[in-house]
Structures are given as C-alpha cells and as structure tokens.
Amino acid sequence: MHDPDTPETTGGSTPAPGPGPAPWDGLPPVGAPSVPDGPVEFVMVPSEPREPRAPRHMSGFAAAGAIAAVVVAWAIGHQVIATAVHAGMWPAWAAADSAYDEAADDYRETAERAESAIDRGDALVGIAVGDLVAEEDRANLEARIAEARAILDDRPRSPGIAAIGDPAAFAPAWERYADLLSMIDLVPAREDAAARYDAARDVVAEGSLAIADATEALIAGTEARAVAALDQNPSATVASRVAVEEAVAELRHSPTISSGDSSRFADLASAVDELRASHAAEVARLAEFPLRAEIEAFARSIAFDVPFDVAWADEVGGFSSDGYYSGTAEFFEDVDGDGWGLISLTHSIEESWFSDENAKAVVVHEVGHVQVLREACATIFDGPEFAGDHEVWATAWAIGMGYDLPGAGIEAYGRPSDAQIQASTACR
Known part of the structure; x- marks a missing residue:
C-alpha cells in the first residue's frame, strides 16, 4: 500500500535517509534573499585578509654592526672627499702664502736697511760742520731723512697669521672643510698683502736711495771744496797737503758716532785751515830767504816729482853749521801709498851755496835718498847691487848725477863701486 505522505519513487528500493545534506530540489532555500528581476552589477568582493607574516627579528649585535657599517661608509666618504678637495686647494694657498x-721678508730687510740709512744720515747731519759743507746740502739731506722716516711710519697692513692644516698630515673631515672655507678667503687676501708689501718695499727703497744721493751730494761737495783749497794754496807744505788729503779720504767712512771718527768733518776743516796758514807762512818765508827758495827749487828740479818738504836748522843729524855741511832725509806714508819725504839742511849749506860745490853735493845726496820712494828706483835699491843700503845708494845716485865730490857722501860713507854707480842711473 502506498502511504500518501510518502513521495513516490520509481523502481528499486528507497535509500534510508542519512546524516548528509538533503539534495537540492532547484528551489531557493527557505530564507534566501529574493532573486533580482533585472541585471546585477558585478562587484568583486575582496578575499579575507591573510594573517601578516611575523617579522624576522635581528640580533642586537647584527643591528649595531649594520648601523656602524653605514656610519663608517658615510664618514669615509666625507673624509675622502674633504681630503681630496683640501689637497686640490692646497697648492694655490701654499703659493699665495709663500x-x-x-x-x-723683503720688506722687512729693506726697512731695516732704511732704518740704518736714516741713522747714518742723522749722524752725518750732526757732524757735517764747517765752511766746507754747503748749507743747501745739509738741508737737502735733512729733508730726505724726514721723508724716509715718514715712509717707514706708514707700514703696510699685515693679513695676520693663518693656521691651515698640512695635507700630508691627517685631519678629520670637519677640519678639512673648515680649512677650505678659510682658504677661499685667505688666498686672495695673501695675494693682496704680497702686492702691498712689494709696493711698500719699493717706496722704502726709494727713500733710502734718496738719503744716499743726498749724502753723496754733501760729501762730494765737501770734497770738491777741499780739493779746491789744495789748488788755491800751492806753496803749502807737503805735510799740510797730505793732512788734507787724508782728511778727505776719511769722509768716505761710515758716518757713525761709534766708529770713533765722528769729528772728521771738523778735522777736515781744521786741516784746510792749516793748509791755508801753511801757504801763507811759506810764501812769507821764501820771500824772506830767497836763497833758500832757490836751493829748494833746485832740489825739486832733480827729484823726479817725488814730493818733499825742506827744513833748515843750525844743527842737523848731530852736526852743526860750524864746520859741517849736514843733511838728513826722512820718509812718510801718504794716502796713496806713494810716500813723501822731509829733507833737513844746515844753514851752512845756504851760506856756502855759491862758494863750495860740496854744499850742493850734500843736497843732491839727500834728494837721492828720497828716490827710493819711486818704484823704478826701489827695485834697484832692493836688488843685489845695494841690498837696501840707504847711504851707499844715495852716494852712488849723487855721483851718477855728476857730483863726484866728498860732499856727495864719499867722505862720510866711502865711494861706491862703479857697478853701483852705474846701477843707480837706471831709474833716472
């Protein structure tokens, strides 16, 4: 029999209901949303998020090492760059600083020389006295000294001291960068300073040269006036003339008080005064004793330009005019190294000048002595014929001059050999 509440099946047996889901009968399940009548917009629904992967945790040492590596790389990079740029800039800085x-240094050395020139100029102004110094020359020197002093007071401005690290020595990057910033300003500053010092050096040198020129003008002017005095006083003694020449030569020494010759302008003025006085005295003496003037003129005429003075006395060389004709000759140095002589004669020679040829022979003998001041005669005098014997030389020379007389020295020293007499004539 068929149970009306049980669905009808065809064929076979009906499986017993199991625990699984009931099969779909083509109808929407109870409670499902209604189906839309029209088209439905497509919407992509995201999938549910996946659980995030748990991070891998580094150990503390590994993290520190990584950070340190980054820092070191950064530091090395900065160090390399800073060092390279610093080294590239260094030649420009070194050249400018050098x-x-x-x-x-050039300016300092020039300034020191200028200070010395000023000191010498001041000393010269202080000692340049007397009528031989022109007032305009003194005033010019004083003006040049004042100008040079003002130039030195206007010293160039220094750029100061700069401490820049040597590229050959290690320095951290921040110091290299600091040096670079400094060098950017210091290079042109050093170049400008070098130009200032060069220009200042030239100005200082010009000031020193102006002092030197003014000094030369003053000294040369003084020398010229002294030489003019020599020309204006021809009768002055050789001794007084040599004194003036020596005083003129002293003008060229360094004009410093410490040198011990600070009075040389005064000494020159005094020497010129003595020269003028000597000229006046000689003119008066020769006018008073005309025969002495004649005898002296004769002596000079045979002296081959050897300069000498003549002195007269009653006693010469230990022999008086009573019964003797006596003479002596002395030698002195001069500024040129040529030397000059002093011949002394007894009054008896003057008294017997015209009556006894021996009196003249004595004069010739004494003139022969001073001939050794001539180089041509000195060579013979020092040679084997005379071996430096003054009396044999003077006697031979007098005989060779034609005065073969006792007064020529034969009586006092004996007669030289014919060879010696002949040798003495070789320098006439």
Whole structure:
C-alpha cells in the first residue's frame, strides 16, 4: 500500500535517509534573499585578509654592526672627499702664502736697511760742520731723512697669521672643510698683502736711495771744496797737503758716532785751515830767504816729482853749521801709498851755496835718498847691487848725477863701486 505522505519513487528500493545534506530540489532555500528581476552589477568582493607574516627579528649585535657599517661608509666618504678637495686647494694657498712670506721678508730687510740709512744720515747731519759743507746740502739731506722716516711710519697692513692644516698630515673631515672655507678667503687676501708689501718695499727703497744721493751730494761737495783749497794754496807744505788729503779720504767712512771718527768733518776743516796758514807762512818765508827758495827749487828740479818738504836748522843729524855741511832725509806714508819725504839742511849749506860745490853735493845726496820712494828706483835699491843700503845708494845716485865730490857722501860713507854707480842711473 502506498502511504500518501510518502513521495513516490520509481523502481528499486528507497535509500534510508542519512546524516548528509538533503539534495537540492532547484528551489531557493527557505530564507534566501529574493532573486533580482533585472541585471546585477558585478562587484568583486575582496578575499579575507591573510594573517601578516611575523617579522624576522635581528640580533642586537647584527643591528649595531649594520648601523656602524653605514656610519663608517658615510664618514669615509666625507673624509675622502674633504681630503681630496683640501689637497686640490692646497697648492694655490701654499703659493699665495709663500709669495706673501717672501714679500714680507723683503720688506722687512729693506726697512731695516732704511732704518740704518736714516741713522747714518742723522749722524752725518750732526757732524757735517764747517765752511766746507754747503748749507743747501745739509738741508737737502735733512729733508730726505724726514721723508724716509715718514715712509717707514706708514707700514703696510699685515693679513695676520693663518693656521691651515698640512695635507700630508691627517685631519678629520670637519677640519678639512673648515680649512677650505678659510682658504677661499685667505688666498686672495695673501695675494693682496704680497702686492702691498712689494709696493711698500719699493717706496722704502726709494727713500733710502734718496738719503744716499743726498749724502753723496754733501760729501762730494765737501770734497770738491777741499780739493779746491789744495789748488788755491800751492806753496803749502807737503805735510799740510797730505793732512788734507787724508782728511778727505776719511769722509768716505761710515758716518757713525761709534766708529770713533765722528769729528772728521771738523778735522777736515781744521786741516784746510792749516793748509791755508801753511801757504801763507811759506810764501812769507821764501820771500824772506830767497836763497833758500832757490836751493829748494833746485832740489825739486832733480827729484823726479817725488814730493818733499825742506827744513833748515843750525844743527842737523848731530852736526852743526860750524864746520859741517849736514843733511838728513826722512820718509812718510801718504794716502796713496806713494810716500813723501822731509829733507833737513844746515844753514851752512845756504851760506856756502855759491862758494863750495860740496854744499850742493850734500843736497843732491839727500834728494837721492828720497828716490827710493819711486818704484823704478826701489827695485834697484832692493836688488843685489845695494841690498837696501840707504847711504851707499844715495852716494852712488849723487855721483851718477855728476857730483863726484866728498860732499856727495864719499867722505862720510866711502865711494861706491862703479857697478853701483852705474846701477843707480837706471831709474833716472
């Protein structure tokens, strides 16, 4: 029999209901949303998010090492860059600094010489006295000294001291960068300073040269006036003339008080005064004793330009005019090294000048002595014929001059050999 509440099946047996889901009968399940009548917009529904992967945790040492590596790489990079840029800039700085140092040293040395020139100029102004010094020359020197002093007071401005690290020595990057910033300003500053010092050096040198020129003008002017005095006083003694020449030569020494010759302008003025006085005295003496003037003129006429003075006395060389004709000759140095002589004669020679040829022979003998001041005669005098014997030489020379008389020295020293007499004539 068929149970009306049981669905009808075809064939076979009906499986017993199991625990699984009931098969779909093509109808929507109870409670499902209604199906839309029209088209449905497609919406992509995201999938549910996956659980995030748990991060891998580094150990503390590994993290520190990584950070340190980054820092070191950064530091090394900065160090390399800073060092390279610093090294590239260094030649420009070194050249500018070296040029400045050289210019500053040149200026300092020039300034020191200028200070010395000023000191010498001041000393010269202080000692340049007397009528031989022209007032305009003194005033010119004083003006040049004042100008040079003002130039030195206007010293160039220094750029100061700069401490820049040597590229050959290690320095941290921040110091290299600091040096670079400094060098950017210091290089042109050093170049400008070098130019300032070079220009200042030239100005200082010009000031020193002006002092030197003014000094030369003063000294040369003084020398010229002294030489003019020599020309204006021809009758002055050789001794007084040599004194003036020596005083003129002293003018060229360094004009410093410490040198011990600070009075040389005064000494020159005094020597010129003595020269003028000597000229006046000689003119008067020769006018008073005309025969002495004649005898002296004769002596000079045979002296081959050897300069000498003549002195007269009653006693010469230990022999008096009573019964003797006596003479002596002395030698002195002069500024040129040529030397000059002093011949002394007894009054008896003057008294017997015209009556006894021996009196003249004595004069010739004494003139022969001073001939050894001539180089041509000195060579013979020092040679084997005379071996430096003054009396044999003077006697031979007098005989060779034609005065073969006792007064020529034969009586006092004996007669030289014919060879000696002949040798003495070789320098006439």
